[in-house]
Amino acid sequence: MTTVNLDSSALTSALEQLRLKLLDLTGRNRLINFKHTAGKSLQFIEGHPAAIYQRLVEANNKASISILGLPEPSRGDWVERNGRLQRPEPREWAKSQGISTSYDIPGVGESSDESNVRSLMYPDDLAKHCRKIEREATLAIEETGANMLFLVLGFLEFPDQRDSDKTFTAPLISVPVSLQKKEIAGIQQFSLQYTGDDISENLSLREKLRNDFGLVLPELAEEQIDVNGYFAEVQAIIKKQPGFALKHRVSLCLLSFSNMLLVRDLDPTKWPENGDENSLIDHPIVREVFEGRADDGGTGLSLVEEHLVEEGPGASIPLVYDADSSQHSALIDVLSLKKNLVIEGPPGTGKSQTITNLIAACLADGKKVLFVAEKLAALEVVKNRLSLAGLDPFVLELHSNKTNKKRVLEEISKRTTFRPNHPNDLPRLQQQLEAHRQDLKAYTDLINSIAHNAFGLTLHQIMWRAEKHRQGLSNEESMLSQISIGDATQISEFEFGRRMDCLGYLGSQYKSVGGFDASCTFWGFYPERLIPGDEVKLTRLFETADKWGWGLVEASKNFSKVLGGRVHNLSLAFSGEQLAILKCSGQVISDTSIGFCAAIFRS
Numbered sequence: 001m002t003t004v005n006l007d008s009s010a011l012t013s014a015l016e017q018l019r020l021k022l023l024d025l026t027g028r029n030r031l032i033n034f035k036h037t038a039g040k041s042l043q044f045i046e047g048h049p050a051a052i053y054q055r056l057v058e059a060n061n062k063a064s065i066s067i068l069g070l071p072e073p074s075r076g077d078w079v080e081r082n083g084r085l086q087r088p089e090p091r092e093w094a095k096s097q098g099i100s101t102s103y104d105i106p107g108v109g110e111s112s113d114e115s116n117v118r119s120l121m122y123p124d125d126l127a128k129h130c131r132k133i134e135r136e137a138t139l140a141i142e143e144t145g146a147n148m149l150f151l152v153l154g155f156l157e158f159p160d161q162r163d164s165d166k167t168f169t170a171p172l173i174s175v176p177v178s179l180q181k182k183e184i185a186g187i188q189q190f191s192l193q194y195t196g197d198d199i200s201e202n203l204s205l206r207e208k209l210r211n212d213f214g215l216v217l218p219e220l221a222e223e224q225i226d227v228n229g230y231f232a233e234v235q236a237i238i239k240k241q242p243g244f245a246l247k248h249r250v251s252l253c254l255l256s257f258s259n260m261l262l263v264r265d266l267d268p269t270k271w272p273e274n275g276d277e278n279s280l281i282d283h284p285i286v287r288e289v290f291e292g293r294a295d296d297g298g299t300g301l302s303l304v305e306e307h308l309v310e311e312g313p314g315a316s317i318p319l320v321y322d323a324d325s326s327q328h329s330a331l332i333d334v335l336s337l338k339k340n341l342v343i344e345g346p347p348g349t350g351k352s353q354t355i356t357n358l359i360a361a362c363l364a365d366g367k368k369v370l371f372v373a374e375k376l377a378a379l380e381v382v383k384n385r386l387s388l389a390g391l392d393p394f395v396l397e398l399h400s401n402k403t404n405k406k407r408v409l410e411e412i413s414k415r416t417t418f419r420p421n422h423p424n425d426l427p428r429l430q431q432q433l434e435a436h437r438q439d440l441k442a443y444t445d446l447i448n449s450i451a452h453n454a455f456g457l458t459l460h461q462i463m464w465r466a467e468k469h470r471q472g473l474s475n476e477e478s479m480l481s482q483i484s485i486g487d488a489t490q491i492s493e494f495e496f497g498r499r500m501d502c503l504g505y506l507g508s509q510y511k512s513v514g515g516f517d518a519s520c521t522f523w524g525f526y527p528e529r530l531i532p533g534d535e536v537k538l539t540r541l542f543e544t545a546d547k548w549g550w551g552l553v554e555a556s557k558n559f560s561k562v563l564g565g566r567v568h569n570l571s572l573a574f575s576g577e578q579l580a581i582l583k584c585s586g587q588v589i590s591d592t593s594i595g596f597c598a599a600i601f602r603s
Contacts, residue, residue, distance in 0.1 A: 011281050011290055012268055019266045022259045023204045025211065027160065030255060031204040033168045034155070039132045042067075042252040043103050045094070047117035049153035049173070049250055050227040055115040056151070056175060056194040058224065064180055064191040067252075068118040069126040070094055090120050105248045117192075117250055127188040134179045134190075136254055145376035145399040146258055147195055150174040152251045154231060156205065159243040161212060167243065170205040172234065173220065173227065174255060192252070196405075199225065200257040203264070213241065285340060304341075307332045310441045320360040320389040327354045335361055352378065356385040363394055393418040454492045 027033040036043055047065070055063050070090055077093075078085045087093070091101050100106075101120060119126050137149040154172040159165070176197040181190050201220045209215040218233040231246060238244035264270065271280040280286060307314050309328040313336035323331065327350050333339040335358070345351055355371065359382070362369045373379050379399060386395050396411050423429065447460045455462070473480065485491070491499070513520060527534075 008278070008281055011287070014290055015266060015268065015281070015286075019263050020207060022263050023207050024259075025204060025208045027168065029204055031202050031257075031260075032170050032208055034171055034253070035169070036251065036253075039129075040136055040254045042119055042129060042133060044105075044117040044250045044252075045100055045103060045120050046105065047115065047250045048105060049231075049248060051115040052117070052151070052250065053153060053173070053175065053225065053227045056177070056192070057199070062193060064193040066116045067126065067130065067190045067192065068116055069121050069123040070099065070118075071097060072123060087122060090122060094120060103249050103251075105250060117252075123187050123189070127190065130179060130181070130190040131188070133252065133254070134181070137179065140254065142376055144256075144258065144374070145379060146256075147176050147178070147197060148254045148256055149177055149179065150200070150253055150255050151177045151192055152249075152253050152255075153227060154234075155247040155249050155251075156234065156238070157243075157245040157247060158209070158213075158238075158241075164243075169247070170208075171202055171251075171253065171255065172205075173225065173230070174200045174202070174253075174257070176200070177252075200255075200260055203260050215241070288340070304329065304333065310437065310444075315437075317357075317361055318364045319357050320391070321353050321357055321385065323354065323357055324350070327357070330354055331358060331361065334358060335365075352381045352385065355382055356389070359386065360389060360391060363391065452489045454490055455496070456493075 023029075025032065044067075046068070052065060055065055070093060073087055073093055077088065079088050080086075088096070094101050099118070119129075121129060133149070137147070140146070140148040150171075152171040152174050156170050156172055157167055158170070160168055176195045176199070177192045178195050179190050180193055181188050183189070199220065206217045209217060215237055217237065218230060220230065231248070235246050238246065266280070268278050268280050271278055273279070274282075304326075306325055306329045309315070309323075309325055309332075314328055314332045317328070317331050317335060319328075330341060330343055331354065333341055343351060343354065359369050359371065371379070371382060373382075376399065379397075383395060383397065386392065393415055396408070396415070398408070448458045450456060450458055452459075453462060457465070510516065513522065517523065
């Protein structure tokens with residue numbers, strides 16, 4: 001891997017480019033091109049942004065604002081449509097009641113007490129719509145661990161590009177809220193409450209306007225926001241820009257600001273200085289990411305090395321869950337060798353289990369650990385594993401709805417008052433554990449030792465090789481696995497191959513003969529010893545016997561004719577005297593071919 005040394009200015013510039021890549025400046029980004037969609041947004045026709053902000057955020061007493069619907073029309077105000085009496089169309093009914101139907105809310109002022117919001121829906125339809133938004137918001141928290149429900153105060157309309165007729169709408173001030181519900185007269189009514197999280201600034205919109213139009217939006221104050229003052233600053237900036245318009249609208253939306261948080265956190269100006277060094281830019285890991293680092297062997301990327309887990313540093317790592325050799329090796333790399341690792345693997349390969357063991361080992365060493373995950377499910381899995389291991393008092397959850405001040409203080413108090421209960425026989429249990437570890441180590445050493453074979457293989461390798469060949473045997477051939485080989489421990493790899501070749505040749509000959517039983521031509525032929533050249537003698541002998549046999553068959557047929565066809569079956573039962581007569585009659589036949597001739601006659 002090539003190493004490049006960068007100065008702080010070059011590193012800051014490179015980091016800035018990466019930060020901006022986190023911002024999607026196209027029309028696919030809902031923070032730039034926002035469109036209200038059913039189930040994920042709710043527009044309001046009443047509710048002044050400044051008054052809403054003042055009540056939700058500045059009141060600082062967990063105040064809530066009610067989501068109101070249209071007043072329910074009496075039965076006498078219903079209209080007939082399609083032959084049925086129905087409630088009037090919401091927009092027409094609102095006009096008849098003197099309620100504005102425009103989403104552009106006029107007369108914004110801090111002195112207004114109109115802090116509640118009203119939707120252009122009847123109460124029952126509004127409750128149904130709010131329940132759907134609530135489900136979507138809950139699902140977002142379960143999947144990502146972050147709140148995505150925001151009350152947007154004000155929108156900016158602007159063209160996609162200069163002289164473009166395509167218009168985008170982007171949110172300006174987004175207040176994180178949660179939905180609260182209660183039931184009144186059989187109908188659920190919802191209200192909004194500020195979660196206490198940071199009010200997010202639309203950095204995507206800021207960067208879009210800066211790149212395409214050269215406009216710089218005013219920054220939102222970190223503490224108290226003057227909503228009317230902010231809108232006035234925005235209006236002054238866009239006043240002479242064609243196609244730009246500030247919309248005083250209020251909407252409940254599902255938005256994702258996760259990338260915004262990353263962009264803000266990666267701003268070097270928000271990190272503390274340590275003398276002449278910046279704690280972000282000059283951090284060793286950040287330097288390593290941008291500059292690269294050569295491996296110790298200079299070979300670049302390579303496969304991770306597996307370590308001995310029962311010797312050296314691996315033997316002293318406290319494990320709260322099982323770990324195989326690869327997982328144990330990863331723990332050694334992190335805890336003992338101080339390496340920065342990337343561990344990859346499909347689901348079910350033990351990544352969460354390894355993380356749990358790593359956190360537990362760090363806790364045992366007196367260290368603090370920050371565990372971060374993109375998905376809430378990953379956090380929950382590790383949290384549950386730590387709880388099952390008895391480490392729940394050492395875990396502080398800082399995500400989603402568990403980040404409020406009261407809960408954090410309660411968890412810290414719980415931890416400071418925690419006193420563990422040590423088992424009375426802990427030393428004995430530790431000795432017992434060590435004895436079991438030694439027994440297991442002795443077993444693994446035996447399995448991986450080379451003994452009682454000339455192959456140079458470990459016992460483990462021999463067992464797997466035997467299993468591989470056993471799987472190739474059919475049910476009829478499985479009895480062969482019971483055969484004992486007396487000199488098995490002395491057979492070399494060469495001798496094993498030679499015997500396998502001989503058995504393979506014998507098998508092919510057996511298949512060619514078609515079996516070896518009473519119906520086989522060679523049944524009864526059991527030579528004790530064959531030497532080179534005997535096969536020629538046997539060939540001549542069998543040829544002579546074949547001719548003699550066919551002659552006997554022909555003679556038998558003639559004999560049958562003489563008897564008038566009364567002989568239908570000719571069976572031969574040679575006695576010792578008859579064989580002697582056959583020999584004396586001039587036929588060349590030996591005792592070893594008697595069975596062969598008899599087989600010919602039986603056929």
